[in-house]
Every structure is written in structure tokens, then in C-alpha cells.
Amino acid sequence: MIENTRSIDRAAGAVLIAGLAFVLAPLAIVVVTATQSYEDFLARNFSLVPGTHLIGNLREIWTRTDLPRQTLNSVIVAAIVATGRVGLALCTAYAVVFFTGRGRGLVYAAAVASIMLPLELMIITAYQVTANVALPVNAVANMGGWWAALTGGPLDLHWNLLDSYAGISLPLMAQGSATLILVQFFRTLPPQLARAAIIDGAGPLRFLRDILLPLSKGPLTALGIYMFIGAWVQYMWPLVAASSPARTMAVVGLARLQEDGERIPDFPLQMTGAILVTLPPLILIALFQRRIVRGLALSEK
Template structure:
């Protein structure tokens, strides 16, 4: 009985989560005027090629979606890579270097979890503009590089490693950088992969910061562009192309999650131990 109830609950939750994706998939196959009238059929139509072509090459009033996907991929990959590098170095320093104020530094890093981008967006915007990084990929990536979450995850992983590894490395004459590069980094592979998946999806789904810092259409991310495709006032929206663009925007993070699924699960399990 309990297993049946759990299965039913999970099935309902999965349906609720997948229903918008199903609507977008069906909408990407049907004419825009049918969707606008609210009479979209619940069977695939024959406009898939036109809608995908319109989204990829024209963008329905924005830059072509292939360009927007590239912008999002560069931004998400840059954020993920930068956060991982900074998190590895900060966690390494917090765990293996015994210096004064280490506990205070960790507490301050932890407190930054209370200050998301939305809370500090005005001063961050002011700094980025004064540095001349608005309307640039650097302006999209650099303000989002610090990661307290990554530091906490990797710090916990490093604390769980046997201290004998450090002693053995010292006996062999390995310095801090050699220990980090040849021993610690290979052992952190699964945790880094799990963190990378989370951070890539985080960077890909950013909306408010790219919307604020970028004014040129060719630098828009695909998440921002999908919203801009929706016409305002009496303007007619190309709903078929919008649905196709939404599906295309969904594919890269799904591919990343599926490709790194095993490492992602192993990294989460090892982080919990």
C-alpha cells in the first residue's frame, strides 16, 4: 500500500512538472495563429520545421536562437568553471592551511549565502558599469563567480579525506601545490562534477542579471530572449517559434545533466558521507 501511494504521488508530481514541457513540445509543432486562438490540438502538428527554422535563423524579433544558445553556453560554462576554481582554492585554503582568522573567513563566506544577486544587484551593477564591463561577456560572468555553496561542499569533502594523505605527501617532498594538483584534485573529481552540473544549470537559468547588464540583442541569453519574443500590446507573437525556442533552451542543461549523471550522483553521495 505504501509503495503504491508513493508511486502515485511521484507520478502526479512528474506529470505536473512535465506538463509545461509537453505543452511547449506540442506548441512547437503547430501554427502560431492556432496557439494564439487557444485552440491548440493535443496531437503533434506539421509546423515543426518552420517553427524551428524561424527560431534558429530569425529569432522572432530577437537575434537568431543559435547565437543566443551560444551566449548562454559561454556564460554558463564560464560561471561554472570560475566558481569551481575559486571554490577549490578557497576550500583548500580553509582545510589545509592553519592561519589566524580561518574560522572567521569561513563564517563570512557562509554569510554570503544570505546575499543573493537580487539583494546586491544595485551596487554590483554600479561596479560593473564603472569597470566598463556592461554589454560584455565579462560583465555577465565575473559578478557571479563567487560561490559559497561550492566552497561549503568541497570543504566538507576535503575534511573527510584521511590526514595521512598530507603526511605521505610531505614525506615524498610534495609541496602544497603539488599535493593539490596531483592528489587532491583527482580525488575531488566526482564532487567537482556534481558541483559543475549544479553551477552550469544555475548559470544557464540566470535571467535578472543578463536582462539588466546587457542592452545589445546579440549578447542576450536564450532565457532572456524567449521572454522578449513575446509581443506586447497589439503585437502578434509568433507562438510557434517561441515554443520552439523554449524547447531549444531546455536541451543543453538536460544534455549536461544526462551526460554527467553518474558522476553527479556519486559526487552527491560522497559529499553526504
């Protein structure tokens, strides 16, 4: 059937062009500014004429700032968080969907509830826990004073995770959205799969390894990439959990480039840093856009 859709198509086209301009313009300005030198910039102020100083700016970022080291930290932390979140979610979702028995709904609810309150809202007490992960052990031991009665003094263990990769990564993993997505995905699989596996004599772990994992490869990699990017762009938690510039992540380092006292900030240098910090996840998104959307079971026809 052919109908006249000119007016709506024209409006849609205009909307998309405007949207593209809105999204791309800041990125273009970043790239152009990164090619100018500080002196250029001071002389001409804001200008969309590209300069020739990109290599110089990059060299300065490389030698004079902590960004290279912080970018490495970002790669490591984001990889740990992505693998951790997907791995933890896979195990939980498998237990919730494929096993009989009580408590499954409760476990699922406990994981999904964490989506509603982001880490940023409880930053101060999350910091407290990370500063001493043994806190709950101490609390249980000292409840009612039974530990002191046994040993003569209250239990006071200390296990500080601040300033370590574990301390930055673990709180970023405490979020159940991957569990939600994998449970939804497992429930769409045909129930005959697991039954066939049982008939063939495969145990639950064998079924997980030989059937479920190969089947879930698409969603798992999509989730992993998505979670990698999500961890890379974290700002508030790495800001408080790492105290020294060498330990923190690249986004925090970028924001710290601007705190340079009184003079006019070296915007070209900052924008060069912004490119360095943004490029890795941006390449991932641009390359895997379809796979991410499809893998999160959100359908891209």
C-alpha cells in the same frame, strides 16, 4: 523480514505518478505546441494534436531572432561561471582546510555568508559596481583627499564591465556554495593523505596537483555541471548587465520573444524557442543526475 507494505507502496506509487505528470505535462505541451504553425494555432487555439511545422518554427527562430547568438552567449557565460566558481572554490577550500594559521575560519565564513543573500536582492548596486569596477580604488584614493593633495585632482578611474562576458560572469561567480561543498568534502578525506605527502617530500602545490585533484575529480565535475546549469538559467542579472539583444543570454532572449505588441503572441514560435533554450541543460541533468547527486556528497545509494 517480510511485511505488508501494500498500502504505503500504493500511496507512494500514486504520488510519484502524480508528480511525474505535474513535471512532465508542461514540457509535453511545449513540445506539442512547438510543432504547430501560427495559423494552425490561431484556428484551433489550444490543442494537443501535434502539427507538422516544427522545422518551419526552428528555421524562423534560426533566421529571424537573436536566439542562436544568445544561446552561444549562454554557453560561453555558463562555461566561464562554472569553471570560475569551481576553480575559485577549489583554491579557497584548499587554503581553508589544509593550512595552519590564522584567518582560515574568517575566510570560510566570508565565503559561506554569501549563500544567504542572492544577487537578485542587491541587483541595483551590483549593477553600479559592474558599471565601474574601479569604484573602490577611487574611493580609497579620495578618502581624506590625499590623492588630490599629491596630484592636484581627485582620482576618477573608469572600468566599465557591463555588456561584456566578464561583466555578466563575474557577479554570478560571487557566491560561496561551491566553497562550502568542497570544504565539507576535503574534511571527509583521511588526514594521513597530506601527512604522507609531506613525508614523501611533496610541497603543498604538488600535493594539490598530484593527489587532491585526482581524488576530487568526481565532486569537481559534478559541481561544474551543476554550476553550469545554474548559470545557464540565470535571468535577472543578464537582463540588466547586457543592454543589447546580441550580448544577452538565451533565457532573456526567450522572455523577450513575447513582447510583440498587440496581436496574439506567436506561442508556437515561443515554445520552439523554449525547447532550444532548455534542451542543453536538460540533457546535462538527465544524463548526469546520479553523478551530480553523488558528487555533491548527497549520497544516492
